[in-house]
Amino acid sequence: MLLRVAWRRAAVALTAAPVSKSGVPIRGLRVRVVDHAVQSSVPSDTAPAPEAESVLRPLYMDVQATTPLDPRVLDAMLPYLVNYYGNPHSRTHAYGWESEAAMEHARQQVASLIGADSREIIFTSGATESNNIAIKELEAAIQPDTSLVSVMTVNNEIGVKQPIAEIGRICSSRKVYFHTDAAQAVGKIPLDVNNLKIDLMSISGHKIYGPKGVGAIYVRRRPRVRVEALQSGGGQERGLRSGTVPTPLVVGLGAACEVAQQEMEYDHERISKLAEQLTQKIMNSLPDVVMNGDPEHHYPGCINLSFAYVEGESLLMALKDVALSSGSACTSASLEPSYVLRAIGTDEDLAHSSIRFGIGRFTTEEEVDYTVEKCIQHVKRLREMSPLWEMVQDGIDLKSIQWTQH
Amino acid sequence: MAASSRGQVLDLYRAMLRESKHFNNYNYRTYAIRRIRDAFRENKNVKDPVEIQTLVNKAKRDLEIIRRQVHISQLYSTDKLVIENQEESRT
Numbered sequence: 020m021l022l023r024v025a026w027r028r029a030a031v032a033l034t035a036a037p038v039s040k041s042g043v044p045i046r047g048l049r050v051r052v053v054d055h056a057v058q059s060s061v062p063s064d065t066a067p068a069p070e071a072e073s074v075l076r077p078l079y080m081d082v083q084a085t086t087p088l089d090p091r092v093l094d095a096m097l098p099y100l101v102n103y104y105g106n107p108h109s110r111t112h113a114y115g116w117e118s119e120a121a122m123e124h125a126r127q128q129v130a131s132l133i134g135a136d137s138r139e140i141i142f143t144s145g146a147t148e149s150n151n152i153a154i155k156e157l158e159a160a161i162q163p164d165t166s167l168v169s170v171m172t173v174n175n176e177i178g179v180k181q182p183i184a185e186i187g188r189i190c191s192s193r194k195v196y197f198h199t200d201a202a203q204a205v206g207k208i209p210l211d212v213n214n215l216k217i218d219l220m221s222i223s224g225h226k227i228y229g230p231k232g233v234g235a236i237y238v239r240r241r242p243r244v245r246v247e248a249l250q251s252g253g254g255q256e257r258g259l260r261s262g263t264v265p266t267p268l269v270v271g272l273g274a275a276c277e278v279a280q281q282e283m284e285y286d287h288e289r290i291s292k293l294a295e296q297l298t299q300k301i302m303n304s305l306p307d308v309v310m311n312g313d314p315e316h317h318y319p320g321c322i323n324l325s326f327a328y329v330e331g332e333s334l335l336m337a338l339k340d341v342a343l344s345s346g347s348a349c350t351s352a353s354l355e356p357s358y359v360l361r362a363i364g365t366d367e368d369l370a371h372s373s374i375r376f377g378i379g380r381f382t383t384e385e386e387v388d389y390t391v392e393k394c395i396q397h398v399k400r401l402r403e404m405s406p407l408w409e410m411v412q413d414g415i416d417l418k419s420i421q422w423t424q425h
Numbered sequence: 426m427a428a429s430s431r432g433q434v435l436d437l438y439r440a441m442l443r444e445s446k447h448f449n450n451y452n453y454r455t456y457a458i459r460r461i462r463d464a465f466r467e468n469k470n471v472k473d474p475v476e477i478q479t480l481v482n483k484a485k486r487d488l489e490i491i492r493r494q495v496h497i498s499q500l501y502s503t504d505k506l507v508i509e510n511q512e513e514s515r516t
Contacts, residue, residue, distance in 0.1 A: 075507045079452070090453055090494035091487075285463070340507045381452035389508050 078341045078386045082377035083175045083203060083321055088271070089228035089380070095274035096230065099267040107266050108255060118266045125273025129235050132276040133201075133220065134211035141236050141256045142269050146202040148249065149221035149236035152259070153198040155247050167196045167219075172204035176359040176375060177312035178321030180208065187216030196244060202226045202234075206279025207287065207318065212237060218244045224268065228380060229275030233268035286380050287319070293378050293387050294319035300391045305398055307411075309369060311360055322376040323360075325369040328408040329401045334374060337397040341390050344375050429481045437481065438465050441488050447495045449502040451509055457491060 079087070099121060105114025107122040123137070130137040143149045153169065168190050170181050183199060190197035197216060202223035204210060212220060220237035224230050238244050238259070252261030302308050307327035326334060331345040345357075356370035365373075376390065402408040407417060429437075441461045448454035464484075471477055 074504045075510065076504050078506055078508060087452065090457075090498075091490055093497070094490045094494055285460075381456045383452070383455050385508055 075340075077339065078389060080377050080382070080386065080390055081342045081344050081375075082379035082382075083226075083375060084344060084377070085225045085231065086228045086379055087381060088230060089275060089278055091278050092229055092271050092274045096267045096271040099270050103266075105266075107264050108253070121270050122264055122266055125269045128273035128277045129222065130237075132206060132210075132280050133222075133237060134213055135237050136240065139212075139237055139240050141238060141259050142264050142272070143234045143236055143260055144232055145234035146200055146221040146223035146226075147234075148260075149223075149234050150198075150200055152236055152246055152249050153219040153221065155249060167198055169198040169200070172199045172201040172210065173208065173318045173321070174312070174359060175203045175321070176357055177323040177363070178203075178318040179312040180204075180316045180318055182316070183210075183215045183217070190218075191216040203318070203321070206276060206283060207320065209283065212239065219246070222272075224272040224275060227275045227279050230268050230271040233265065233272045235272065282380065290378050290380075290382070291319040293382060293384060294322055296384070297376060297378070297387050297391055298322060298324075300388075301394060304391075304395045309365075311363065311365060311373060320378045322378070323373055324376070325360075325365065325373045326398050327369060327372060328405050328411065329372050329398055331372045331374055333401060334372075334394075334397060337401065338374075338390075338393055341393060343390075344377075345373055429477060434465075434477075434481060437484050437488065441484065441491060444488065444491045444495055447499070449495075449498040451506050453494070453498060 099118070103114070103117050103121070105112070105116075105118035107115065107118040109115025109118070122142075126137045126140050126142070129135075129140050141152075143152065150169075154167070168186060170183070170186055172183055173180050181199075187197055189195075196218045198219035198221070199217055200221045201210060202221060203226055205220075205222050206227040210217075210220075217237070218239045222235040222237065224233040236246075236259075238246055246259060248259050248261065250261055253263075255261050255264060298310060301324065302310075305326070309325040309327070311323040311325060325331075335343055335345055356367065357373065360370040360373060361367075374394075378387070410420075411417065438461065442458060445454060445457035445461060448457060468480055471480065
């Protein structure tokens with residue numbers, strides 16, 4: 020009873036209409052702390068005051084890092100988080116049977132998106148685990164000359180599309196296994212494992228508006244591709260991946276795949292249009308902007324631009340109202356410039372000036388316009404402050420400068 | 426069973442738009458409104474009554490999804506985006 024009073028008070032505090040002391044909302048993020056502590060037995064009048072300032076959240080333009088759940092996906096998952104909580108491997112009762120049916124239905128949804136058979140889909144905890152399973156196959160190779168080619172379908176930093184069909188054809192003719200990490204490509208561009216001659220494919224849930232913590236690996240059956248299990252246990256998923264399959268998560272992955280299949284064309288057209296707008300507006304308003312990555316073989320939703328004479332991190336900080344990144348999330352903790360940019364021959368200084376813009380299913384034209392406006396504004400401002408920019412304006416060729424030690 | 430009439434389809438369209446406007450989340454709200462408009466527009470010339478009925482049935486299921494998800498989005502509401510104060514337009 021007392022706990023309920025404390026809970027109700029906390030709930031009111033959290034959802035109360037934010038009242039600003041000065042009337043000006045703060046930009047940023049509110050940290051939500053769920054207070055589980057059993058309050059003192061006396062419901063006190065000194066309950067934590069509701070936050071007096073209102074907070075405005077930044078726009079989300081970092082879809083390569085992760086995507087929001089599509090409401091249709093959450094809707095599919097919820098029943099399995101509320102009432103249908105059976106273990107899908109329980110063979111003896113209805114809870115198990117209904118959970119298993121959901122799991123198999125999800126498996127079929129994933130298979131259908133990539134032109135595979137559902138027996139070729141193994142659920143994992145994500146694309147990283149799938150990649151590890153695929154690579155481990157190399158160690159389990161039985162013939163001395165068997166090898167594996169592993170290529171990303173769409174690069175997560177610059178959005179370049181690899182020539183998968185050609186690679187598949189070459190691998191197939193040389194009897195070499197072909198694996199692709201399709202995390203950024205599945206559900207966004209058409210992928211058929213048979214047309215492209217793919218033997219192994221990694222799929223990630225949270226890159227396609229599905230839940231985090233789930234993925235899949237496609238393992239070709241004909242001709243049979245042998246993989247070795249990374250984790251052993253009860254033999255689930257044909258012995259390739261032991262552990263109880265998390266029904267709510269795989270239902271989410273399946274729903275995400277089905278929605279992606281239905282929406283692929285619509286999303287691609289809209290995202291292409293928005294990407295064109297973003298790039299054109301920025302490049303028409305600012306000089307010395309370079310788009311990284313082959314413009315012809317490019318997935319439109321991932322735009323990587325280098326702004327010369329501006330430091331990437333400082334631009335990111337300046338654009339605090341927009342959630343952006345300057346490279347892949349998995350390497351964002353290190354200060355090294357992106358290995359991808361280095362590999363495509365980008366100049367060191369341009370590599371430090373790159374920003375990645377992500378456009379997704381839920382991105383609006385207004386968000387793109389706002390981002391473009393802020394980007395132009397801050398690049399101009401930062402360039403004004405830059406001595407390098409000043410020198411360039413005076414006609415000095417930076418490459419001719421002899422920098423000396425002090 | 427008689428196929429859905431033009432009036433029924435329009436009622437469904439309006440009901441879906443009306444419900445979608447209540448999403449607390451800016452991105453879900455704008456997506457739902459945009460997608461509904463575009464989907465109905467795309468299918469406005471379908472003549473086959475069986476196909477029309479299939480589309481109507483799917484729309485009815487989607488309306489139920491929207492109803493539930495709108496409710497959840499209101500239960501777990503959070504602060505607005507920086508862009509929402511500037512434009513009140515809900516397109």
